[in-house]
Amino acid sequence: MELDKAAQELLFTEARTANAFSPEPVSDETLRAIWELAKWAPTAMNSNPLRVVYLRTEEAKARLIPHMSEGNQAKTATAPVVAVLAADSAFHEHMPHLFPIREGMREYFAGDDAARTHTAEFNSALQAGYFLLAVRAAGLAAGPMGGFDRAGVDGEFFADGRHRSIMVVNIGKPGEGAWFDRLPRLDYDEVVTLA
Amino acid sequence: MELDKAAQELLFTEARTANAFSPEPVSDETLRAIWELAKWAPTAMNSNPLRVVYLRTEEAKARLIPHMSEGNQAKTATAPVVAVLAADSAFHEHMPHLFPIREGMREYFAGDDAARTHTAEFNSALQAGYFLLAVRAAGLAAGPMGGFDRAGVDGEFFADGRHRSIMVVNIGKPGEGAWFDRLPRLDYDEVVTLA
Numbered sequence: 001m002e003l004d005k006a007a008q009e010l011l012f013t014e015a016r017t018a019n020a021f022s023p024e025p026v027s028d029e030t031l032r033a034i035w036e037l038a039k040w041a042p043t044a045m046n047s048n049p050l051r052v053v054y055l056r057t058e059e060a061k062a063r064l065i066p067h068m069s070e071g072n073q074a075k076t077a078t079a080p081v082v083a084v085l086a087a088d089s090a091f092h093e094h095m096p097h098l099f100p101i102r103e104g105m106r107e108y109f110a111g112d113d114a115a116r117t118h119t120a121e122f123n124s125a126l127q128a129g130y131f132l133l134a135v136r137a138a139g140l141a142a143g144p145m146g147g148f149d150r151a152g153v154d155g156e157f158f159a160d161g162r163h164r165s166i167m168v169v170n171i172g173k174p175g176e177g178a179w180f181d182r183l184p185r186l187d188y189d190e191v192v193t194l195a
Numbered sequence: 196m197e198l199d200k201a202a203q204e205l206l207f208t209e210a211r212t213a214n215a216f217s218p219e220p221v222s223d224e225t226l227r228a229i230w231e232l233a234k235w236a237p238t239a240m241n242s243n244p245l246r247v248v249y250l251r252t253e254e255a256k257a258r259l260i261p262h263m264s265e266g267n268q269a270k271t272a273t274a275p276v277v278a279v280l281a282a283d284s285a286f287h288e289h290m291p292h293l294f295p296i297r298e299g300m301r302e303y304f305a306g307d308d309a310a311r312t313h314t315a316e317f318n319s320a321l322q323a324g325y326f327l328l329a330v331r332a333a334g335l336a337a338g339p340m341g342g343f344d345r346a347g348v349d350g351e352f353f354a355d356g357r358h359r360s361i362m363v364v365n366i367g368k369p370g371e372g373a374w375f376d377r378l379p380r381l382d383y384d385e386v387v388t389l390a
Contacts (some may be wrong), residue, residue: 001228002334007202012235012329023246028389033196035387039380040207041328044341046378053388060390092380101375120343122320122361129324134207139197146239146317157390166317181294185234186289192230193248193372194223195255195352 011136018114018141021079021172022080028056030138031081031171038134043123045105046098049091050127053157059130063156068101068168069147079143079170083114085131087124091126092116128167141178143170211374213336216274216367223251225333226276226366233329238318240300241293248279248352258351264342269270269345273336279348280326281358282319285299287311295338318360323362330366333344336373338365 001008009015030055030125043049055061061082065073068076076082092109128144134144145168153165196203204210212221226249238244251257256277260268271277288354304311330337340363348360364388 001230003202003205003232003332007198008232008332010198011206011274012232014326015235031389032383032387037196037198037203037207037384039386040210041324042337042339043365047341048381051386051388053390055390059389063390083208084278094385098381121316125317125320126324126327127309129236129321130207130328131261132321133325133328137196137198137203142237144237144239148268154336184293186243186293188230190225190289191234192224192227192245193246195248195250195252195258 010042011133011138015136016048016127016141016175018178019075019141019180020175020178021075021141021143021170022175023080024147024173025053026140026172034134034138035132037137038127038130040084041127042121043126043131045095045102047091047092047119048121048127049088049120050131051086051088051163052131053086055082055084064168066140067149067152068145072145072147073141076145076168078175080172080179081144083131083171084157085169086158086163086165087120087126088163089116089120090162091120114127119158124166130171135169137175141173141174144168145170204277205334206328208335208382210331211336211377213338213365213369213372214270214303214375215373216270216336216338216365217218217357217370218275219368221276221335221367225335229326232332233322233325235339236325238321239314240287240290240297241316243289243322244283244315244317245319246281246283246328246358248281249311250277259363261350262344265342267342270338271340271363271365273370275367278326278366279352279359279360280362280364281353282315283358284315285357286315289300291350312314316318319361327364330364335366336369339363340365346367355372
């Protein structure tokens with residue numbers, strides 16, 4: 001590995017999903033730095049469909065919490081910042097700017113709903129992975145959650161109907177009781193085939 | 196950022212998608228180290244649906260290349276290793292081992308095709324993001340590609356019908372002509388909303 005051990009630990013091997021957060025605030029500057037790092041990792045045709053809503057106040061979080069699964073509400077309430085990640089189903093409007101090396105991609109995606117939906121869903125998930133590691137790169141714990149009412153969250157935060165929420169991420173310094181026991185991973189031979 | 200500048204550059208800010216590779220081989224040990232790093236990043240309910248087939252020989256690559264889009268064939272031929280990433284649609288068989296803290300998840304997913312498919316697709320894409328950054332962590336260039344015939348690749352490598360290919364990744368040291376001009380990213384305000 002070219003990545004040094006400390007960085008491996010920070011991003012992958014020692015980092016853990018936090019389930020409680022300390023009240024220590026996270027600055028707007030740090031939130032911006034997270035995105036400015038995550039944004040460089042690759043997406044198909046540079047489509048970049050992920051969008052982020054950072055909830056930084058109790059008022060903003062109060063709009064979200066009723067839509068979280070019961071088991072996710074208390075921990076979300078403790079996080080100083082919560083990110084709602086969403087896929088922009090109209091990402092193709094940006095293609096002339098993002099992918100100028102191939103003309104007509106905006107029109108292609110406008111005319112093919114299945115391709116547009118798949119590209120938005122797949123690449124926003126890919127970017128969510130980058131985003132979680134970028135949160136860790138900032139020295140913060142991430143608490144990614146899939147347990148929430150998507151229609152409820154979309155209605156509350158994306159009333160334009162253009163964005164679909166894909167993940168909610170608690171962000172902050174870990175608090176008391178943040179760590180559950182680490183769960184196992186599959187064996188190498190269960191995942192990888194050498195050909 | 197707690198992650199130091201060199202690591203930020205290696206994984207995010209200076210790393211680029213390579214479009215040509217040097218013949219320098221990649222060892223099985225390195226391929227294993229990539230997975231042993233990537234595997235630790237989080238998935239929903241620890242579902243870990245991503246599977247990897249590493250193609251390390253000309254014979255193995257010859258099975259893949261006819262299924263790649265024309266524009267991806269030449270560069271794939273130059274890569275010393277190519278990874279075929281796939282989603283395991285029967286990931287739920289592992290849930291009693293992977294997620295022992297909640298009983299009945301295998302049966303839940305067995306009975307809900309839509310939930311199982313969504314979990315497999317979303318989390319394998321998330322893991323593909325981790326995988327690409329782990330390739331970079333090994334000091335190698337990654338060349339992720341979505342342009343290939345999925346049915347053809349699945350028929351060739353996943354005849355069991357259980358796995359669906361999601362991405363093909365060229366892996367190696369960059370070769371001559373590896374870099375295209377860097378494409379732009381969206382402005383912060385186009386992606387992020389502060390609430």
